[in-house]
Amino acid sequence: MTIDGQAVQTTGTFGVVNPATGEVAEQAPDASREQLDQAMAAAAAALPEWRRDEPARRKALQAAADLMFARSEEIGRILTLEQGKPLGDATMEVIGAGVWLKYFADLELPREVIQDDDAAFVEVVRRPMGVVAAITPWNYPLLLAIWKLAPALLAGNTMVLKPSPFTPLSSLKLGEVLREVLPPGVLNVVTGGDGLGAWMTSHDVPRKISFTGSVATGKRVAAAAAPDLKRVTLELGGNDPAILLDDADPAAVADKLFGAAFMNNGQVCSAIKRVYVPESLYGDVVEALAAKASAAKVGDGFAEGVQFGPVNNKPQYERVSELVADALAGGARAAAGGKPIDGPGYFFEPTILADISDGARIVDEEQFGPALPIVKYNDLEEAISRANGTHFGLSGSVWGTDAERASEVAARLECGTAWVNTHLALAPHQPFGGFKWSGVGVENGPWGLYGFTELQVVHRSKA
Known part of the structure; x- marks a missing residue:
């Protein structure tokens, strides 16, 4: 796993099945509660410096995109092994992740002046929420991780990412690769079963949960977030x-x-x-x-x-x-x-x-x-x-x-x-979200970016 910029082992593991054979192909780390706490603490510690330097964030996202392009086939082979999709499609998913990173690296973080007169200068700015807990599904494990990671990190948040236990390997590789360009603690990748997801959603550190998955699990995520008033984005099922x-x-x-x-x-x-x-x-x-x-x-x-x-x-x-x-x-x-x-x-x-x-x-x-x-x-x-x-x-x-x-x-x-x-x-520039039971909030475009921010009014009196 990746915690605080370091490769971290676990005492427990779980099997990852190659769906083309039905047999276990690899073992993935099974995070303990203590290791999740360490990941959350690392993300919280990295937050003050990361949120302070917007040019550095943009530079890091550009570098991350370049790594996706350069290592698309290597990561794509891992994706095919665990997810089953044809290698060409898997490679294109990694390249797509790079495209999304490039888009958000260049996206404006707006500041809006709503008053500038003799009485006051009033500006509306977007501030990061804090630590984001991101939980991703097994159909597009890498691309949908980037849908969350790119806008969250651009906005100045840090992240703890948990992929589906059916497809953890590509996300573990993502964490390993991005250690090269992200400061320690900015992205932490932990893996485990459904219990780990429940620990994340009820943990007291994250201020935002971004979840993609089933309606039933999405409802449980929303319920777990409610007592702490965590913000949520839920991208759920469709028919x-x-x-x-x-x-x-x-x-x-x-x-x-x-x-x-x-x-x-x-x-x-x-x-x-x-x-x-x-x-x-x-x-x-x-x-x-x-x-x-x-x-x-x-x-x-x-x-x-x-x-x-x-x-x-x-x-x-x-x-x-x-x-x-x-x-x-x-x-x-x-x-x-x-x-x-x-x-x-x-x-x-x-x-x-x-x-x-x-x-x-x-x-x-x-x-x-x-x-x-x-x-x-x-x-x-x-x-x-x-x-x-x-x-x-x-x-x-x-x-x-x-x-x-x-x-x-x-x-x-x-x-x-x-x-x-x-x-x-x-x-990447087009918002994506659902009505009714298909979701809460949107991803992608400036609207997706705004979902990882809180509005703050800065009012400077001139009187």
């Missing part, structure tokens, strides 16, 4: 709808729909999770998507030409298997896929489910895996109502050749991001 309008061209949109549903093997919080299609286009859309799924190459992320690796972990593999089996038992048709792939590892066939509707669990719940239900509709108003009829509200998309009409429909979606003729178009 993102895509609505095709009656003027959509199935052949033209199939590639984009499939890519946005199955990116990272469907393990993306804002991926397309259900598609609503007018009856007149239904057969063509199902056929086009089924052809894409049937042609996809699934395998070990280190193998040449693989498009999709395994589901990351056994519980999620079992959940996807259960949801697909439940849909088929309820009368749905597997136009492609429909079952686990025989052999070792957590591999599941890319699956397109047809003849299915709302009420099926895989439509109503977030599957977070390589299975996509295609739902028929006859009335657009009904489709919009069904798309919005959920506790989730992360993102959604509308597809049609009349972009103005599609935009009008997209504006009626109850979600944090409404795309038109695209989906999963994410960027």
